[in-house]
Amino acid sequence: MALTLKNVLISDEVDPQCIEILRKNGIDVTKNTKLSKEELIAEIPKYDGLIVRSATRVTADVINASNLKIIGRAGTGVDNIDCDAATKKGIIVMNTPGGNTLSAAEHTCALICALSRDIPNAVQSMKEGRWDRKKYMGSELNGKTLAIIGLGRIGKEVALRMQSFGMKTIGYDPIVPAEVSSEFGVKWLPLEEIWPQADYITIHVPLIPQTKNLINEQVFAKCKPTLRVLNVARGGIIDEQALLKALNSNQCAGAALDVYEEEPPKDYTLAQHPLVIGTPHLGANTVEAQERVALEIAEQFVDAVKGKSLFGAINAQALVNALSQETKPWVELGRYLGVVAATLSENKPQNLQVTSYGSQMQNAGSYMSAAVLAGMLSKTSVSGCGKCTSLNLINAPVFAKEQGIKVDTKYEADAPAPYGKLVTVTLQSGLQLSGTTSGAQALLVKIQESLFLVPPTLTGSLLIFKAASSPQLLSSVAVALANAGALAENVSLSTEVGGQRWGVANLTISPSQQVVQALASVVQLVVSVAF
Numbered sequence: 001m002a003l004t005l006k007n008v009l010i011s012d013e014v015d016p017q018c019i020e021i022l023r024k025n026g027i028d029v030t031k032n033t034k035l036s037k038e039e040l041i042a043e044i045p046k047y048d049g050l051i052v053r054s055a056t057r058v059t060a061d062v063i064n065a066s067n068l069k070i071i072g073r074a075g076t077g078v079d080n081i082d083c084d085a086a087t088k089k090g091i092i093v094m095n096t097p098g099g100n101t102l103s104a105a106e107h108t109c110a111l112i113c114a115l116s117r118d119i120p121n122a123v124q125s126m127k128e129g130r131w132d133r134k135k136y137m138g139s140e141l142n143g144k145t146l147a148i149i150g151l152g153r154i155g156k157e158v159a160l161r162m163q164s165f166g167m168k169t170i171g172y173d174p175i176v177p178a179e180v181s182s183e184f185g186v187k188w189l190p191l192e193e194i195w196p197q198a199d200y201i202t203i204h205v206p207l208i209p210q211t212k213n214l215i216n217e218q219v220f221a222k223c224k225p226t227l228r229v230l231n232v233a234r235g236g237i238i239d240e241q242a243l244l245k246a247l248n249s250n251q252c253a254g255a256a257l258d259v260y261e262e263e264p265p266k267d268y269t270l271a272q273h274p275l276v277i278g279t280p281h282l283g284a285n286t287v288e289a290q291e292r293v294a295l296e297i298a299e300q301f302v303d304a305v306k307g308k309s310l311f312g313a314i315n316a317q318a319l320v321n322a323l324s325q326e327t328k329p330w331v332e333l334g335r336y337l338g339v340v341a342a343t344l345s346e347n348k349p350q351n352l353q354v355t356s357y358g359s360q361m362q363n364a365g366s367y368m369s370a371a372v373l374a375g376m377l378s379k380t381s382v383s384g385c386g387k388c389t390s391l392n393l394i395n396a397p398v399f400a401k402e403q404g405i406k407v408d409t410k411y412e413a414d415a416p417a418p419y420g421k422l423v424t425v426t427l428q429s430g431l432q433l434s435g436t437t438s439g440a441q442a443l444l445v446k447i448q449e450s451l452f453l454v455p456p457t458l459t460g461s462l463l464i465f466k467a468a469s470s471p472q473l474l475s476s477v478a479v480a481l482a483n484a485g486a487l488a489e490n491v492s493l494s495t496e497v498g499g500q501r502w503g504v505a506n507l508t509i510s511p512s513q514q515v516v517q518a519l520a521s522v523v524q525l526v527v528s529v530a531f
């Protein structure tokens with residue numbers, strides 16, 4: 001399932017090493033950082049891959065106009081990419097987590113120091129020829145309480161650095177528990193206990209609906225009037241109007257902002273406020289961070305192409321274990337079992353269980369389930385998916401969830417003899433199919449309890465039928481097909497269960513209605529399946 005990437009567009013300023021690495025690995029690269037939104041929409045259909053920083057807005061209309069397979073963010077925040085739209089379109093989104101952590105943390109620490117002594121205004125007064133020693137009375141950081149909202153990579157590095165100034169570090173994160181934060185010296189507290197204690201608040205969370213306007217008018221009202229607040233994460237996490245009001249009403253003593261609701265801001269009121277230190281989104285602007293994120297995103301793309309890994313992918317969990325060449329036939333098998341299951345169920349979507357057997361199938365669960373869903377939904381009318389011709393391991397689980405289809409994924413180390421590896425799909429209706437692979441081929445092993453001793457290949461055009469068992473069954477099927485003009489490469493019959501057998505006829509071409517009817521006249525049930 002490795003990715004095929006012929007060409008990549010880079011639409012933001014990225015270190016040139018990114019281009020070198022991609023080209024060295026046979027990927028064409030076009031860099032154009034001057035595209036308007038309309039120009040980007042016109043250009044994007046030509047590319048398999050897109051690399052951005054925070055400036056390009058990869059909106060749903062850009063994504064839907066594209067044939068992209070992957071979007072790479074040379075950096076951390078992905079709020080400029082419509083990840084939901086990308087996922088529905090089956091596009092991998094990846095970032096370079098950690099590549100700019102230290103730069104962002106150092107910038108935050110520099111701003112905390114600058115706030116405590118009002119350094120920018122003091123410097124400006126000197127530049128203007130004034131010697132204002134009295135005006136710039138600072139306060140020590142030692143002994144002050146720094147509240148860190150978001151105790152991930154950057155939050156932790158900020159804590160460790162500011163502890164060396166003697167700051168007491170407290171913090172909140174819904175995912176990082178108190179035991180973990182205490183390991184890096186941060187006392188975990190609920191937000192309501194943080195607000196009245198903090199001398200400084202610094203934000204290190206992603207911009208998501210839950211963090212929009214996290215620091216708002218009500219929060220400022222609960223804080224000390226001497227509070228200084230920092231945002232080196234994303235514009236919009238501190239409500240800019242509430243901040244302006246708090247600064248003007250002495251409810252907040254200062255702010256340092258690296259990021260803004262609109263970038264570049266149309267309105268510079270906040271950035272020009274005497275109590276605000278504003279920098280133009282410089283957190284990751286260091287030589288080191290830019291080299292790191294450029295190298296990392298290029299190497300991550302190359303690894304995905306080589307089928308080595310999907311490091312940094314944020315929306316392709318099912319693909320992570322399905323990159324190697326060996327997984328390809330299994331993904332195909334899953335898709336084909338999904339198609340057969342849907343066809344035998346009159347294309348009615350329903351809950352299912354996917355069980356992977358065999359010790360080497362331990363990590364197969366997520367991609368097998370996604371592959372079965374992709375096959376199943378390709379036969380079903382799914383709203384929001386159009387014709388659903390582009391279903392893949394990324395978007396199939398999303399559409400299934402939207403349809404209310406529940407998937408139970410199971411793993412059993414022991415595969416039933418004689419198979420080393422086997423996959424079984426069980427539908428809510430009770431229909432059960434099992435399959436395995438041989439080389440690149442997907443094989444149908446069982447329908448219900450009926451076993452194919454010589455398993456038919458799931459490929460091309462098939463007629464699957466069920467009939468009363470009789471010694472003449474094989475010949476009557478062969479005669480019916482031949483009389484209708486169909487050429488069968490192979491007809492397999494299952495073992496008999498309850499007086500009945502299942503059968504599969506592999507045809508050379510897609511069967512006409514006449515062929516299906518001819519077979520229907522000698523069996524009890526027949527469906528035509530094409531992959």
Ligand SMILES: NC(=O)c1ccc[n+]([C@@H]2O[C@H](COP(=O)([O-])OP(=O)(O)OC[C@H]3O[C@@H](n4cnc5c(N)ncnc54)[C@H](O)[C@@H]3O)[C@@H](O)[C@H]2O)c1
Pocket residue numbers: 076077078098100101104149150151152153154155172173174175176204205206207210211232233234258259281282283284285
């Ligand atoms: N200014 C810059 O140049 C710059 C540079 C790098 C990153 N950033 C921003 O910083 C953000 C954080 O980066 P990171 O590498 O530390 O990410 P991270 O994923 O390592 O950490 C983010 C943390 O925020 C936590 N979180 C999520 N929702 C929360 C909430 N409601 N309240 C409190 N915590 C919450 C998460 O659990 C996670 O631990 C990025 O999303 C990006 O937007 C800015």
Ligand SMILES: O=C(O)[C@H](O)COP(=O)(O)O
Pocket residue numbers: 053054055074075076077078100233281283284285
């Ligand atoms: O989220 C990030 O990585 C930072 O905000 C950096 O953004 P930039 O790549 O546009 O500098």
